Amino acid sequence: MKENLNSITIFLEKEVGLFAGINKIEELKRLLYELYLIHNWSLDDIKKNPDIKKFFKKNLQGNKKFLELKKILLELRYPVASKSEPHFSAYLPPLNLPEKNLNPLLNKDFVPEKIFIQNSIKNLPLTLSVLKKFPKVHQIHFDKIKDIPKDKTKFLTDMGKRDIYLIDESFDIIKPCPCTKKAVSCNYFILNLGFGCPYDCSYCYLQHYMNITGILLPMNLDSFFKQASSILDQNKFNFFRIGTGEFFDSLALDSIVNYSSHLIEFFRTKKMLFEFKTKSNNIENLLKIKDVPKNIVISWSLNPQKIIDTEERYTASLKERLEAAQTLIAKGYKVGFHFDPIIYYAEWKEDYEEVLNLLFEYTKGKISWISVGSLRFYRKLKSIVEHRFPEDSYFYGEFILDPQDNKMRYPNLIRKHIYTNMLAFIKKHSSKIPVYLCMESAEMYKEIYGTIKTTQEIEKEFK
Numbered sequence: 001m002k003e004n005l006n007s008i009t010i011f012l013e014k015e016v017g018l019f020a021g022i023n024k025i026e027e028l029k030r031l032l033y034e035l036y037l038i039h040n041w042s043l044d045d046i047k048k049n050p051d052i053k054k055f056f057k058k059n060l061q062g063n064k065k066f067l068e069l070k071k072i073l074l075e076l077r078y079p080v081a082s083k084s085e086p087h088f089s090a091y092l093p094p095l096n097l098p099e100k101n102l103n104p105l106l107n108k109d110f111v112p113e114k115i116f117i118q119n120s121i122k123n124l125p126l127t128l129s130v131l132k133k134f135p136k137v138h139q140i141h142f143d144k145i146k147d148i149p150k151d152k153t154k155f156l157t158d159m160g161k162r163d164i165y166l167i168d169e170s171f172d173i174i175k176p177c178p179c180t181k182k183a184v185s186c187n188y189f190i191l192n193l194g195f196g197c198p199y200d201c202s203y204c205y206l207q208h209y210m211n212i213t214g215i216l217l218p219m220n221l222d223s224f225f226k227q228a229s230s231i232l233d234q235n236k237f238n239f240f241r242i243g244t245g246e247f248f249d250s251l252a253l254d255s256i257v258n259y260s261s262h263l264i265e266f267f268r269t270k271k272m273l274f275e276f277k278t279k280s281n282n283i284e285n286l287l288k289i290k291d292v293p294k295n296i297v298i299s300w301s302l303n304p305q306k307i308i309d310t311e312e313r314y315t316a317s318l319k320e321r322l323e324a325a326q327t328l329i330a331k332g333y334k335v336g337f338h339f340d341p342i343i344y345y346a347e348w349k350e351d352y353e354e355v356l357n358l359l360f361e362y363t364k365g366k367i368s369w370i371s372v373g374s375l376r377f378y379r380k381l382k383s384i385v386e387h388r389f390p391e392d393s394y395f396y397g398e399f400i401l402d403p404q405d406n407k408m409r410y411p412n413l414i415r416k417h418i419y420t421n422m423l424a425f426i427k428k429h430s431s432k433i434p435v436y437l438c439m440e441s442a443e444m445y446k447e448i449y450g451t452i453k454t455t456q457e458i459e460k461e462f463k
């Protein structure tokens with residue numbers, strides 16, 4: 001990797017003869033480096049490219065030389081976006097690659113390294129039951145989270161995956177799902193029972209969203225549900241779908257905290273849908289529930305197994321997720337599925353169609369909803385991924401900056417191609433299941449469905 005960067009620098013200085021500012025040089029270095037990663041193109045391959053050959057013949061000088069080379073490299077690096085997006089903007093930060101992979105090795109069977117315990121909940125039954133499961137783990141007591149010293153140097157390596165915080169949660173009990181500007185909202189609400197995750201997905205936004213190096217687990221369930229009840233009963237926001245899976249995998253730690261049984265009893269009498277969203281197959285507690293309520297939906301995020309292997313570390317395999325869904329359908333649960341994030345690569349179509357075939361084979365089409373969304377992320381995630389997962393290639397796709405919400409997305413043309421195909425694959429099996437797009441604009445809805453869906457229309461389909 002390093003040798004490559006050195007030869008890129010020598011190429012730009014000696015062969016191109018470019019004497020531009022450091023930022024400009026860094027942009028070109030990134031483009032050449034990413035072309036090498038994506039296509040395995042050496043500098044000799046680049047030099048054989050007809051446009052590069054013409055560039056050398058022109059013998060341009062100064063800024064013109066820089067602009068011309070950048071234009072050619074951008075067209076090679078972003079072949080779809082450079083032709084189809086009139087104002088496309090590439091993200092070309094300086095290369096700052098780590099000496100080694102910083103990704104910590106975690107255990108699939110989660111055992112915390114340390115347990116932080118808030119004093120106000122230390123004697124509650126749930127706290128005692130969690131502590132009983134890990135008698136040998138070091139315990140640290142505290143009064144307020146803000147008093148715990150933060151080891152910032154550890155943050156990037158640990159990412160809050162090793163420690164748990166047993167806390168007294170009394171803020172932000174319910175909040176709206178952080179949709180994205182100008183996207184058609186599906187009016188989803190988040191119940192803040194748990195924050196953080198023991199899994200380690202490369203695309204997880206929690207990597208830059210979390211500011212605490214541990215998984216927060218509320219222990220004060222009585223007061224938590226009392227507060228939730230008073231918010232839901234006021235029903236200021238016309239709650240209809242609510243879940244715990246946005247800042248937390250709803251079932252990943254269920255064998256430790258057994259939130260599921262409390263949530264099911266709490267929502268049993270509410271006139272709304274409650275969704276457990278997961279990438280796990282921890283369904284033991286769900287199987288113990290007698291008389292499964294009709295308003296509980298267990299949903300899985302799905303991807304081809306090769307994406308699970310490289311991007312969704314420590315999660316259940318595709319087969320394990322589908323088997324869990326099949327078992328829960330037999331038990332009387334409703335199930336849903338999220339193809340989100342869909343990752344675009346050469347064989348994506350065949351791979352995702354195969355997942356859909358398997359999905360319908362396992363569920364026999366008894367599916368409450370399917371959502372589809374494509375990989376998107378804030379720019380800062382790219383450098384985190386480069387540091388934590390340097391072997392990851394999917395973040396070198398054709399991502400361009402979407403000025404509407406400052407997220408990196410595939411160009412419209414690619415996203416439209418993904419959604420059109422996914423909807424057609426689903427339709428081959430069933431045209432009755434509600435399918436919605438995740439974090440997409442009204443224009444994209446119109447392109448895909450021929451009409452702009454409103455939030456109310458999407459919600460009506462769930463009802």
Ligand code: SF4
Nearest residue numbers: 197199200201204249
């Ligand atoms: S399962 Fe969800 S919350 Fe957990 S690491 Fe993956 S994306 Fe993040």
